[in-house]
Amino acid sequence: MYRSKQFWGSRRTFLQQLGWATMGFLIACNSNNTQDKQSxxxxxxxxxxxxxxxxxxxxxxxxxxxxxxxxxxxxxxxxxxxxxxxxxxxxxxxxxxxxxxxxxxxxxxxxxxxxxxxxxxxxxxxxxxxxxxxxxxxxxxxxxxxxxxxxxxxxSPQNSAAGAEIAATEGYQKWTTIGPDYAFGRQSWELFQQALQERKEGVKFLAKTAFPKLGAQDYNSFITTLQDSGAEAIWCSLWGNDLINFVRQANSFGLFKQFPVYMELGAAMEVLTALGEQMPIGQWVGTRYWWQTPxxxxxxxxxxxxxxxxxxxxxxxxxxxxxxxxxxxxxxxxxxxxxxxxxxxxxxxxxxxxxxxxxxxxxxxxxxxANVTWGKTAASPDYNFRILEPIVVVEGDSITRSPQATGCKL
Amino acid sequence: MFDRLHWIIITISIAGLFLLPVILAPFDLLLLTEILLMGLFALSFNLLFGYTGLLSFGHAAYFATGAYVCGYLVKHSVPFFLAILAGVIAALVLAAGLGYLSVRLDRIYFAMLTLAFSMMVYTIIFQWRDVTGGSDGITGIFATDLGIPGISIKLQGFSAYYYLTLILVAIAIYLLWRITHSPFGELLQASRENYQRLLFLGIDVRQLRWIAFILAGGFAGLAGALWSPFQRVANPEIAHWTFSATPVLMTVLGGYGRFAGPLVGATLFIGLEHWLQSNQRYFWQWLASLPLFPDTLVERQLNLWHLFLGLLLIPLILSFQGGLLASIEKIGKYFFPQRSQS
CATH class of the missing domain: 3.40.50.2300 (Response regulator)
Known part of the structure; x- marks a missing residue:
């Protein structure tokens, strides 16, 4: 009994001393960060x-x-x-x-x-x-x-417009979207609709859309929604880890075989290297710079x-x-x-x-x-990730909002 | 209860806080404003935790309500003092509603219930895009004038806002002190110790807790209402349950058994956070200068200050059980053995 009590007592003391030592260390360290700026x-x-x-x-x-x-x-x-x-x-x-x-x-x-x-x-x-x-x-x-x-x-207006420029050349009439449920995902869908309407007549945008939470893990129910939506093509503004998770799960549903999916930020190297061969071939993907061009x-x-x-x-x-x-x-x-x-x-x-x-x-x-690059995903024996083939470069002037339309007053 | 030494300490600290803008750099002033606001937030939390014995894990909901209501009104050109008032009232009303339901339970059930309600508030803030701006929040909240009719009090520069915060927070702390040291405060502590005994004495413990909950919500709302114009933004993170954990940490660090514990904890916590953030790159530079470590550490500047913060908090919390303030008092007693604790 006595020994264990002493043991507890000494541990307490030790911890107390450790705490004060930490405080002392902090105070001692705090006095050395005022240097004259030479750079x-x-x-x-x-x-x-x-x-x-x-x-x-x-x-x-x-x-x-x-x-x-x-x-x-x-x-x-x-x-x-x-x-x-x-x-x-x-x-x-x-x-x-x-x-x-x-x-x-x-x-x-x-x-x-x-x-x-x-x-x-x-x-x-x-x-x-x-x-x-x-x-x-x-x-x-x-x-x-x-x-x-x-x-x-x-x-994002420039990137969506570039996507719409490519989408307008193909025959799809009915569109839906999947995007992260925050400002960017919602804006991207609106911007894409505007841009595509300006470039093509008679396109329809479905009310049935999928907006999973940013950072979501499970996309199954959203993929089913897309499959049941009756759309002909899908605009996808997921990015980063979300896009990686979505693509992996969509593969097992065969989504990419049923629909062309336009992935606004699909050609980000962060995504392509993580997905490797899991990235489907023949899908249009956008980026804000692609190392092969110009x-x-x-x-x-x-x-x-x-x-x-x-x-x-x-x-x-x-x-x-x-x-x-x-x-x-x-x-x-x-x-x-x-x-x-x-x-x-x-x-x-x-x-x-x-x-x-x-x-x-x-x-x-x-x-x-500046010009914006989109391309179709393609396999290449030289790379362990998907590359873009063919590559389409859209003129910067044709996809940038006019100064009046931006709402910016400097 | 309050002897002369206490009065001297309080007078000197308040005078010191008023004089600080003269000698401090602008950024230190911002840090001090942050400490005051988070300190008030933690104090309001401790009214429930330390005094009433209820661990609320959703206190951020009231902070965020104050912040959003005030921010929204300032954006729509409502006079600033009215916006602050509205923020506080909104937090009070919300706390009255959610508190009425929460105080029916205690212990872990109370913690879970408050957590659930606060996540409800978070979801509303996150989804109600037209009003709250959704994930982006309300940006560009600038309060340039206090807006009291007849008197023009400009709030330009960081020191003016610091003074406003100091005055309002000082008043709030005084009110909290009066509340905790009143018969009502004694009852709260009694309900923490043995609520069944209070029930036998014929006291409505549930109502007691409800009132404490509302008051705590109101003070958190005030801290929030001053927070969003200070940060110039109200974003949904301040309603998330992770933000509710901040006052818990501060209170535990400073000591929940003392009135000023949460203030001390907030000071230590924010001080540490800031110090680690601005010094971690010197740490990498030092490490890279040692043999065996690669030079690339200098340019990579790994962002690991959260890890360092955790490593520092462990010895601090383990050793100062009962909080830093209690440990300081123990040392004080060693030097002034005749003084009894207040």
Whole structure:
């Protein structure tokens, strides 16, 4: 009895001491992070944790590639460039910390449209440029737009319109959709309907649609809904893990044999490599950059560099993030200063030869205009994932909303 | 109950909190605002948990109600002070309704019921796109003026909002203190210790708990109503049950047996969170400088601060059983043995 009591007592004391030691350690560590800033800093915010983290990791790889190139070429305005990566799941607090405490000169990133919209609305009070490289919500360069926000990636109206352009050339009259049950999935379906109606007469959009929750695991009931809908073709805006799970389950139902499924983000490398041979052949898939196109020197170099560094083909998110950092560096070097207004002026209307092809940052809404690639999935003995064959490149101007239609007033 | 030393400590801290914006950097001020709001949220939770002995796992529902109602009204140009008031009232009303049903059970059943109700609120917020913005939430919530007719009180800059938060939270904390130290508060504690005995004394324990539930909901609503204009956004995550776990953690960390425990817990928790987030890349730099570790750690900057947070919380919670505040008091007693605890 006595011994065990003593044992308990000593454990208590030990734990107590451990606790105070932890506190002491924290206080001791807290005093070393005020360093003088010798470099140009960029704060990069992506989904780096959770189910969609592969997107953030590809973006980080793209940025690190751009970072090495920029620093090799002399940095920005004679100073070395430094990038701080953060998870975007608390966008406001993270952006505030990056700007006010880490003193970053620019912000870059954002995967999720919801996070993008929250941040875009609040960016003017931080008075720093935000270069959006993924979040595709039309509002970012639409009704929420402001002079501090640019987007160097293809947005969801452009991507849906490109899909509609291809869909209009084929005979399908009755359409339904499956998409994630949040703003992006709903918007994508509306945008596709608008775009297809403009391009083709007499198409019908069914009321029977499938909107599983974002991050859902079980798609069986939704696949049955699609099969019973009476549609001739399906517009699919699922992405990431959701798309991977959906395709695997739809295969066992034979869905792809019954319907052509237009997968808006099906040609994302994150999805293609995960699915491998499970990705059906002969389906139309979209992306915001495809490493096979265009066949330019810039693109070939980029793909070669990326493969050498990371032993994989660059995904669209990697390319977009790479281009985002390159654009910021280019504009700041052109302006010759880090001052926000001067760099905004340098970015507006900027033309740039990116791996994805020529790109213009439109002055009226700060949205990038570039060509969009769609293609049909095909098997190839040279790759352990599906590639695109044939590839269709849709002209950027023909699928971009007019400045008046975006609702953006700068 | 309240001796001179306590008054001196409280006066000095309030004066200090008012003077802080002069010396603090803007970001520290934002952090302090966050601590005040989360502290109030945790305090309101502890009215149920520490004092009444009811573990609510759905307290985020009232926080989110306050945040959404206030955010929605501010977006529709309702004067800010009215929007805050409406947020609090909405949370009170919701707490009255859901609390009426929840207090019929206690222990784990109460926790499960509150969890279920809060997920109901979450689903409504997530699905009612026209009003709540669905998954995107309400964005761009800017309150630039307090909106009291006749007096123009501008809320530009982070320090103005900090002062508003400080004043409202201080009033709320004072009210909570009065409530917990009133005969009503004593009854709550008695119901926690032995509710059958209270029943025999002829006290309606269910009604007692119901009132505590409503009050807790109201204070959480106030914290929420100040939260969304502070974050400039109200998103559905603040209604999710994972957000309900935050005040639980803070309260356990600081100590549920003391009035100020949740405040101490909120300070420690948010401080830790912030410190880990801004220092993790120095950790990778340090690790990469050691032999055997690859240099790529510097550029990859793995995002593992949640893991570090967990690793730090384990010794803190294990060693400060009863909360950090209780442990501090123990040390205080060691130096001032004559002082009895309040």
């Amino acid at each position: 140009v800093r960029v704060g990069a915010m992506y989904l780096l944790t959770g189910g969609f983290a592969t997107y953030g990791e590809f973006a980080r790889d793209g940025i690190n590639l751009a970072l090495a190139e920029i620093n090799q070429a002399g940095g920005i305005n004679g100073k070395p460039l430094e990038v701080i990566f953060e998870d975007e799941s608390d966008p406001m607090q993270t952006a505030r910390r990056l700007v006010l405490q880490e003193k970053v000169d620019f912000l870059l990133g954002i995967d999720s449209s919801g996070n993008g919209e929250a941040l875009v609305a609040a960016i003017p009070e931080l008075e720093k440029i935000l270069m959006v490289t993924h979040a595709a919500s039309p509002k970012v360069t639409g009704e929420l737009c402001n002079r501090f926000v640019f987007r160097c990636s293809i947005n 066949d330019t020197e810039v693109n070939r170099n980029f793909v070669a560099q990326f493969r050498q560094q990371y032993q994989s083909y660059p995904s669209y998110n990697a390319q977009n993030a790479y281009v985002g950092l390159k654009l910021l560096a280019l504009a700041a070097n052109t302006a010759g200063t880090m001052e926000t207004t001067a760099v905004i002026e340098a970015l507006e209307g900027l033309e740039y030869e990116a791996p994805m092809g020529k790109l213009v940052l439109r002055q009226s809404d700060h949205q990038a205009i």
